[in-house]
Amino acid sequence: MGAVSASPPDRSEPRPMSEPSRPIRIVVLCGTNRPGAQTRRLAAHVHASYAAVEGVEAQLLDLADLPVELLAPGSYAQKPAGFQAFAEAVLKADGLVVLSPEYNGSFPGVLKLFIDMLPFPVAFERRPVAFIGLAAGRWGALRAIEQLQGVFGYRNAFMFPNRVFVPGVGDALDADGGPKDGATRAMIAAQVRDFVVFARQLAPLRPGQA
Numbered sequence: 001m002g003a004v005s006a007s008p009p010d011r012s013e014p015r016p017m018s019e020p021s022r023p024i025r026i027v028v029l030c031g032t033n034r035p036g037a038q039t040r041r042l043a044a045h046v047h048a049s050y051a052a053v054e055g056v057e058a059q060l061l062d063l064a065d066l067p068v069e070l071l072a073p074g075s076y077a078q079k080p081a082g083f084q085a086f087a088e089a090v091l092k093a094d095g096l097v098v099l100s101p102e103y104n105g106s107f108p109g110v111l112k113l114f115i116d117m118l119p120f121p122v123a124f125e126r127r128p129v130a131f132i133g134l135a136a137g138r139w140g141a142l143r144a145i146e147q148l149q150g151v152f153g154y155r156n157a158f159m160f161p162n163r164v165f166v167p168g169v170g171d172a173l174d175a176d177g178g179p180k181d182g183a184t185r186a187m188i189a190a191q192v193r194d195f196v197v198f199a200r201q202l203a204p205l206r207p208g209q210a
């Protein structure tokens with residue numbers, strides 16, 4: 001027999017992934033521009049929860065701050081100047097947390113406009129996304145979030161499986177915007193804790209991050 005060759009690589013070994021050593025960037029998105037929205041109050045609570053985690057840089061994006069010119073037909077080709085900061089925040093995010101109310105059995109039209117205006121396909125390609133739904137009604141925006149999951153699934157986002165729903169939101173939030181109900185508060189705290197791990201672990205799989 002000839003010389004023994006070197007052992008082939010063990011294909012059963014998981015592919016080594018190097019998590020980023022830099023802080024993880026989490027963007028919390030208030031998915032409506034409605035003045036006085038409960039979504040904005042809860043988004044502030046969620047943003048503060050992420051900001052309190054060591055090793056996380058949290059940023060709050062509010063669709064109320066979008067330039068109104070974004071609705072102009074010319075925006076498909078040429079984005080208004082004020083949109084650049086939104087696009088950059090999403091493109092740099094290791095994780096995106098979308099808070100959406102339910103409007104007419106779906107998510108707000110302004111949120112779809114925002115999604116449509118972001119760069120395709122990089123905005124959501126392999127980007128970790130978590131969802132929180134809230135509504136006046138008893139289903140807590142389940143319909144809105146499931147429709148959003150269809151959109152983000154189409155766009156190849158990495159969807160975090162544990163969603164949180166806040167029904168009857170008119171009377172559900174404290175002065176700090178957090179849920180009064182202890183169980184819902186704990187669900188958000190668990191989502192924050194676990195989504196940071198999820199986003200950190202999956203960051204190396206995003207295009208351009210290897």
Ligand SMILES: Cc1cc2nc3c(=O)[nH]c(=O)nc-3n(C[C@H](O)[C@H](O)[C@H](O)COP(=O)(O)O)c2cc1C
Pocket residue numbers: 032034036037038039040101102103104105106134135136137138141169170
């Ligand atoms: C245009 C519009 C449509 C709405 N449609 C629904 C609905 O389909 N189901 C529901 O439970 N609540 C609906 N609501 C009530 C919202 O759930 C309620 O305003 C809640 O506070 C969350 O939305 P907000 O962040 O705008 O406050 C609607 C509100 C608006 C402004």
